[in-house]
Amino acid sequence: MVFQRTNGRNHRTRNMLVVTLLILPILILSACSGNSDNNNNAKDNSSNNSENKNTAFKVVIDPGHGGKDNGATGAGGQYEKSFTLSLSKKMEKMLEQESEMEVFMTRTDDSFISQESRYRPKYANNHNADVFVSIHGNTFSNPSVSGTETFYYHNNSRQFAQILQKHVVEAGGFRDRGIKKKDLFVVRDTNMPAALIEVGYLTNPDNESIMRTDGFQSRVAASIVEGIKEYKEQSDKQGFLNWGS
Numbered sequence: 001m002v003f004q005r006t007n008g009r010n011h012r013t014r015n016m017l018v019v020t021l022l023i024l025p026i027l028i029l030s031a032c033s034g035n036s037d038n039n040n041n042a043k044d045n046s047s048n049n050s051e052n053k054n055t056a057f058k059v060v061i062d063p064g065h066g067g068k069d070n071g072a073t074g075a076g077g078q079y080e081k082s083f084t085l086s087l088s089k090k091m092e093k094m095l096e097q098e099s100e101m102e103v104f105m106t107r108t109d110d111s112f113i114s115q116e117s118r119y120r121p122k123y124a125n126n127h128n129a130d131v132f133v134s135i136h137g138n139t140f141s142n143p144s145v146s147g148t149e150t151f152y153y154h155n156n157s158r159q160f161a162q163i164l165q166k167h168v169v170e171a172g173g174f175r176d177r178g179i180k181k182k183d184l185f186v187v188r189d190t191n192m193p194a195a196l197i198e199v200g201y202l203t204n205p206d207n208e209s210i211m212r213t214d215g216f217q218s219r220v221a222a223s224i225v226e227g228i229k230e231y232k233e234q235s236d237k238q239g240f241l242n243w244g245s
């Protein structure tokens with residue numbers, strides 16, 4: 001209403017002022033984000049050129065439990081801690097064959113690692129790992145419950161968890177219980193994409209008897225290694241490595 005009463009020139013001047021006021025913040029914002037993009041690109045490029053090409057992709061494998069911490073007691077009476085170590089050692093051997101990968105284990109024998117020490121995530125952080133995988137077997141009061149599930153905590157671990165879950169379900173053939181966000185310190189306190197795989201239910205007699213076999217463990221170990229490689233390829237393409245730095 002007010003504009004209709006002004007003459008053409010004032011109208012135009014006023015419109016230009018309004019347009020300028022509208023555009024100015026957008027220009028400032030885009031200039032700022034452009035700068036930060038450039039900075040990020042420069043940082044990513046320099047780290048790619050100077051470090052990533054010559055530095056292996058560091059994988060930390062965390063066999064759950066150990067020592068006096070037995071973890072779950074399986075339907076057949078064996079402990080979770082021995083299942084996790086056996087599977088993890090197979091993964092370790094396979095990853096050692098990968099020229100682009102470097103593998104680290106939070107334990108290689110029946111050592112006890114206290115939860116209070118927060119050793120497992122600290123170990124991965126101190127090694128500046130690219131990914132962290134914790135291996136577990138699940139337990140439930142009802143022995144009919146079965147299947148594979150993968151936990152993550154930070155949102156930038158979600159894709160990693162999803163890829164691992166897909167591979168383990170394919171290789172293991174257990175029911176797909178999906179991925180879940182859960183506040184577990186090993187995936188919460190790690191500074192890199194981290195996942196905790198509950199390969200199957202040790203309290204389910206069917207899952208447990210298969211999980212004890214060498215063939216199953218080798219298949220699942222290979223599938224996790226494939227998952228890590230797929231994640232590495234995707235992250236190389238999408239450039240979301242070093243998200244924490």
Ligand SMILES: [Zn+2]
Pocket residue numbers: 064065071072080136137
């Ligand atoms: Zn466990």
